[in-house]
Amino acid sequence: MQTVLKICKKCGVRAGSCSPEGKIHKGCGGELIDTGITTDELMVISKISNDDAFLDAMINLKEKDIIEYNLKMSQFRTQLEQQKASKAQSDTTPKCPHCHSSNIRPISGLGRGASVAMWGAFSKKINKSFECKSCGYTW
Numbered sequence: 001m002q003t004v005l006k007i008c009k010k011c012g013v014r015a016g017s018c019s020p021e022g023k024i025h026k027g028c029g030g031e032l033i034d035t036g037i038t039t040d041e042l043m044v045i046s047k048i049s050n051d052d053a054f055l056d057a058m059i060n061l062k063e064k065d066i067i068e069y070n071l072k073m074s075q076f077r078t079q080l081e082q083q084k085a086s087k088a089q090s091d092t093t094p095k096c097p098h099c100h101s102s103n104i105r106p107i108s109g110l111g112r113g114a115s116v117a118m119w120g121a122f123s124k125k126i127n128k129s130f131e132c133k134s135c136g137y138t139w
């Protein structure tokens with residue numbers, strides 16, 4: 001069973017980790033109200049934005065328009081997945097397959113065109129997209 005986030009009606013504090021049967025915020029004596037937001041959803045929302053107003057808006061949305069809310073949640077999850085994927089991609093710096101140096105440069109389309117026109121002998125550079133600055137290897 002998932003824990004549902006509760007907030008104090010009086011001071012607005014989040015009491016997600018409070019005992020499920022607790023209805024009173026011990027800090028101020030205010031009444032705790034169910035937001036309907038599960039801790040799992042809260043995790044997604046807080047990764048998208050740490051703004052309290054944003055969380056409030058999501059709580060309101062879930063109350064008023066569950067379809068729109070679910071749509072937004074699935075968008076957020078996709079967004080987070082993509083962020084994770086692009087981060088993993090940027091972590092793998094391209095390296096020279098010959099000497100494993102990361103000191104490489106992409107051969108631009110223009111560079112390739114020029115090398116074909118001006119340096120016919122180096123035409124094997126066609127279809128290669130990287131050049132190693134350390135050893136000169138292209139691939």
Ligand SMILES: [Zn+2]
Nearest residue numbers: 008011025028
């Ligand atoms: Zn309170």
Ligand SMILES: [Zn+2]
Nearest residue numbers: 096099132135
């Ligand atoms: Zn190299």
